[in-house]
Amino acid sequence: MYTQLVDTEAKRLRSRSELSEPEQLFQARLDAEQKIEPGDDMPEAYRRTLIRQISQHAHSEWVGMLPEGNWITRAPTLARKCILLAKVQDEGGHALYLYAAAETLGVARETLIEELHAGNAKYSSIFNYPTLTWADVGAIGWLVDGAAIMNQIPLCRCSYGPYARAMVRICKEESFHQRQGYDLMLALCRGAPEQKQMAQDALDRWWWPAVMMFGPPDESSPHTAQSKAWRIKLYTNDELRQKFIDQSVPQADYLGLKVPDAALKWNEASGHYDFGTIPWDEFFRVVQGDGPCNRDRLDTRREAWEGGRWVREAATAHAVKTAARRRDTHATAPGSNGVSP
Amino acid sequence: MNDWPLWEVFIRSQHGLAHKHVGSLHAPDGEMALRNARDIYTRRGEGSSIWVVRSTDILASSPDEKEALFSPSISKVYRHPTFFPMPDEVKHL
Ligand SMILES: [Fe+2]
Numbered sequence: 001m002y003t004q005l006v007d008t009e010a011k012r013l014r015s016r017s018e019l020s021e022p023e024q025l026f027q028a029r030l031d032a033e034q035k036i037e038p039g040d041d042m043p044e045a046y047r048r049t050l051i052r053q054i055s056q057h058a059h060s061e062w063v064g065m066l067p068e069g070n071w072i073t074r075a076p077t078l079a080r081k082c083i084l085l086a087k088v089q090d091e092g093g094h095a096l097y098l099y100a101a102a103e104t105l106g107v108a109r110e111t112l113i114e115e116l117h118a119g120n121a122k123y124s125s126i127f128n129y130p131t132l133t134w135a136d137v138g139a140i141g142w143l144v145d146g147a148a149i150m151n152q153i154p155l156c157r158c159s160y161g162p163y164a165r166a167m168v169r170i171c172k173e174e175s176f177h178q179r180q181g182y183d184l185m186l187a188l189c190r191g192a193p194e195q196k197q198m199a200q201d202a203l204d205r206w207w208w209p210a211v212m213m214f215g216p217p218d219e220s221s222p223h224t225a226q227s228k229a230w231r232i233k234l235y236t237n238d239e240l241r242q243k244f245i246d247q248s249v250p251q252a253d254y255l256g257l258k259v260p261d262a263a264l265k266w267n268e269a270s271g272h273y274d275f276g277t278i279p280w281d282e283f284f285r286v287v288q289g290d291g292p293c294n295r296d297r298l299d300t301r302r303e304a305w306e307g308g309r310w311v312r313e314a315a316t317a318h319a320v321k322t323a324a325r326r327r328d329t330h331a332t333a334p335g336s337n338g339v340s341p
Numbered sequence: 342m343n344d345w346p347l348w349e350v351f352i353r354s355q356h357g358l359a360h361k362h363v364g365s366l367h368a369p370d371g372e373m374a375l376r377n378a379r380d381i382y383t384r385r386g387e388g389s390s391i392w393v394v395r396s397t398d399i400l401a402s403s404p405d406e407k408e409a410l411f412s413p414s415i416s417k418v419y420r421h422p423t424f425f426p427m428p429d430e431v432k433h434l
């Protein structure tokens with residue numbers, strides 16, 4: 001998902017009687033599905049966990065602009081270029097909504113960005129894979145944004161008000177992302193054999209990384225229970241993963257593409273698809289910084305930050321200058337007593 | 342950027358409703374805040390007017406006062422029209 005392996009500081013979920021009185025009151029509010037707002041009392045671990053989760057989500061949107069951004073200058077038509085530009089711009093917006101939500105918990109956006117640039121913050125494993133062909137843009141919209149929607153729709157009901165509200169805005173925009181991706185895949189699959197082959201190749205490379213976006217299996221996700229009790233995670237990794245696979249396989253069938261999993265099979269009894277072994281070694285390698293593009297992604301972000309420094313400085317200088325000028329004209333204007341309000 | 346103040350953004354949608362809080366952003370001054378608000382919060386025709394207000398200029402009621410401020414109104418059910426059952430035969434009330 002856009003957030004993976006979020007540490008809740010809890011090795012296990014404590015029972016009601018083990019909670020302090022303020023913690024019990026807080027839990028009762030959550031159980032009654034009340035929203036927690038920035039000024040409210042909250043356990044420090046809840047606050048810190050949310051900062052980790054929301055900032056990781058924000059970093060994912062922020063870094064997530066890069067794989068597709070790679071193709072903006074090489075989109076095959078002007079229409080596709082406009083669509084891709086709009087999509088990537090949305091992802092930048094998503095990052096900003098989320099950084100703002102994180103800031104309501106008392107952390108500065110600049111601090112979060114510094115942590116990302118220093119390599120101390122996580123973002124989704126999926127954005128450390130390269131976009132080798134134009135079909136990858138389609139596969140990302142269809143599968144990666146599709147997986148994101150699956151996770152983000154329940155988060156619209158999460159316990160923290162500013163996070164839930166950011167999710168509502170984001171979900172409204174994600175549907176466009178997924179559809180433009182599928183539309184791109186459709187165009188390739190209805191085109192020349194070489195185009196269809198390109199689409200198949202993209203699916204071959206993106207399928208497993210997309211399946212792994214949901215994070216490790218439930219039995220090795222020690223923080224899920226606490227996150228669920230706090231209502232900042234509403235479904236487990238495996239539940240969402242199964243839902244994603246069940247939804248995506250028929251979509252691949254319609255495209256006439258083959259999902260790269262020999263063990264994939266509809267299970268009449270369970271009403272779900274059975275699937276093969278997930279390459280978790282690869283997932284942990286990528287999360288720990290050793291995926292195909294980790295270094296490149298962070299270098300690009302740092303460069304963009306440094307490259308934009310003069311713009312931020314100029315904007316600050318301009319604001320200072322216009323404020324001073326306004327004070328001067330106020331002071332000398334006829335009828336003015338020279339006292340600024 | 343740390344020294345850029347935080348601005349709260351309010352947008353009035355097309356349909357004549359009041360300005361509604363949509364989120365916040367950082368900007369060095371009001372003019373830039375308006376421009377950024379346009380890019381961040383109105384990419385799909387969401388609005389016909391934007392207000393930006395420095396977050397520090399907003400005075401908010403404290404969550405601790407919630408009880409004192411809002412619970413007195415809960416008991417005053419007669420302030421709602423549904424408190425008064427009307428005979429079925431009587432129309433237009
Ligand atoms: Fe997004």
Ligand SMILES: [Fe+2]
Binds near residue numbers: 091148
């Ligand atoms: Fe997206």
